[in-house]
Amino acid sequence: MKSAEKGTARVTLAMQADAETQAKIAAFAEQRGCPNVRYTLDPSILGGIVIQIGDTIYDGSVRTRLETVRRSV
């Protein structure tokens, strides 16, 4: 499982991204050594973007932000 996914950035979005965003994502992934990008749609993250590269997750989803706010209040 791991070897097949090596070099693939898994991107989760709430809705379909436009070409400009996709280019930015690809550049972001490329920088971190990931030539391939795989997209998943998941409305439950509400908005924003979640990118997983290897063992690292870049979480910019609205759901996580709201969760952070909820915990700090």
Add this chain to the structure above:
Amino acid sequence: MIDINAIGKDIREKIANARVSIDERACGRIVYSGDGIVRISGLHDVKYNELLEVHGGGRALALNLEEDNVGAVLLSEGEGVRYGDLVYSTGETVHMRVGEGLLGRVVDPLGHAIDGMEEAEAAGTRPVEFPAPAIMDRAKVDTPLQTGILAIDSMIPIGRGQRELIIGDRQTGKTAIAVDTILNQRGEDVICIYVSIGQKASSLAKILQTLRNGGAMDYTCVVCATADDAVPLQYIAPYSGCALAEYFMYKGKDVLIVYDDLSKHAVAYRAMSLLLKRPSGREAYPGDVFYLHSRLLERAARLSDALGGGSITALPIVETLAGDISAYIPTNVISITDGQIYLESELFNSGVRPAVNVGLSVSRVGGSAQRAAIRRISGQLRVNLAQYRELAVFMQFGSDLDAETQKTLSRGVKMTDTLKQPQYRNYTVREMIVLLLVSQSDLIDRIPAKQVTACNAGILGHLHANEPALLEAIDPDKPVFEALRQKILAAAEAYISSVVEEEAAPPAAEGAEESSAEAV
């Protein structure tokens, strides 16, 4: 009045300050989940004992770091954890909420209130695992911690900063001694922490009620992980309690912490280790079960004056099976602690309560912490009791005994009776001194057998009512000088004479029955 605008402003500020940037976190995926254990692939940078966050809100503790996966235990029930779920590292270890606000409360091992009231106010958090004070940070144990129990304070004295094990079979009064000691700290400026590990919720409820009724909750915090809590919570409970104790100790306070009990703690750790597939050793305990308890009990200490002079006195409890103190966990904890109070069911059933076996119980450091007056009198007590026990064995053969032997025997029985003490009836230091003086004098021969308990209560009552100045005159920190000793004995004699004369009439002592020791 609550100012709604102020609250609104507060919330807005908090939202503005909340960290909402894109966070970069290490993550892994669950590849196995069962029995509260999860295995996670990924998470290569995770540290030992790190707190993990499972997608969906659960939390786990990373305990096995292996080449291609991480073994972790779930801190909450494993429901809702699915194969493939994401797990994030948090970069921090488990922390306990600490603060004065936790006194009088019942909290779980993370410091959250579970007594049905609102959340306890915490001053901060402390890591649950924390290094023990270094050698140079420690001072000598020289201040007594009075348990209020005559048998213990006279012969097995406990000092502040000491670790004294309470060991015995089930139903021998181990918890009773610990609870009595907590109750006796009222007005002593000692903070008490009672850690309940893997106990029945019903017994805990009873203990809580006792502590509340005795007014002990004002200075006590109960940390509990009952038998139905997740095993990892039972595992961290004593460390959490200790973290709370350390908070007070480093502020210069004296703390008493009771771990009730460490055998269940070891069992919880064994369950966890076996499920994590760690190699098992003797009695199926993992190899580090000694370290499990030694690192916990090493954190009890008396700090040097430079560090504020605070202390943690630990009273761990260990339950034995059929009096077997050579089992694995009992021997481990005996060797770690600075002495043990050994309770026996035979003594308990024959009416000797507290059922302390004086021969097997020791206190390795407490002697220097004993009050001077008690130390002077009780030195002889141990010897006399040992002599009596030796003779008592021969007495069973029932041969003719000379007068001297008979006297030693009858004194021994009476001394044993003097050490009997009902639960929740703690003696003050002065009362102890009076009882010890009487039991070590010739006066004891005049008390009729089987009436010692009642007579002792009577003497104390008589002194409190008629000679309060005499009691006041006793200085616990100096040996009792001869003139005072004579006065006390004279007062006791006056009482005994009055009782013994009535004695010609029917015996009126109410404690006579319970003090009838059938077999000693």
